[in-house]
Amino acid sequence: DTGVSQDPRHKITKRGQNVTFRCDPISEHNRLYWYRQTLGQGPEFLTYFQNEAQLEKSRLLSDRFSAERPKGSFSTLEIQRTEQGDSAMYLCASSLLAGNYGYTFGSGTRLTVV
């Protein structure tokens, strides 16, 4: 088990471009979460999936953001028409539905919008 894997590690994009990030959770984990962290802040919840169902979305997740988890395995987070304010570390985490008392986070994808 290699833990939670995120790709790419770093992404630099021009304002207005679309970007897509991928997260591969720990294989037996039912839940998958996306968080965003900006400098000097703690991670902020964006959305989470239980298997393939997206159960909750934060108000931080504007219409330009969309997340999917087809077949309940890997997940993608897409940001359309990126803005400079989207620059952040995007963290993915996974956990078992019950019995696990902490997420396992990936190392994150650092997005820089120029």
Place this chain on the structure above:
Amino acid sequence: DQQVKQNSPSLSVQEGRISILNCDYTNSMFDYFLWYKKYPAEGPTFLISISSIKDKNEDGRFTVFLNKSAKHLSLHIVPSQPGDSAVYFCAASAGNYGGSQGNLIFGKGTKLSVKP
């Protein structure tokens, strides 16, 4: 308005001494609390947790204390080691007693430096 507050951005302690990291919360619906540790260029790593029905949980050198009346929790590390130097995040969850967390609310973190 921040629901989880870590008012000390940084803390420096000597190796072998106790480190005490504090966290306050405002939402009385929170019933599960966690501490995560984060090294640079890595994601946060789960450290220890406590449910609202307890006031103390211990795991090796790490102990978390919960004072519900004061809406305050603290993480004690004894003895502190240089490898403990990291950013520590307090997090809370509501309506998830039993461990199946949904949305976690994080504080801004406290950077701990343990000096040899």
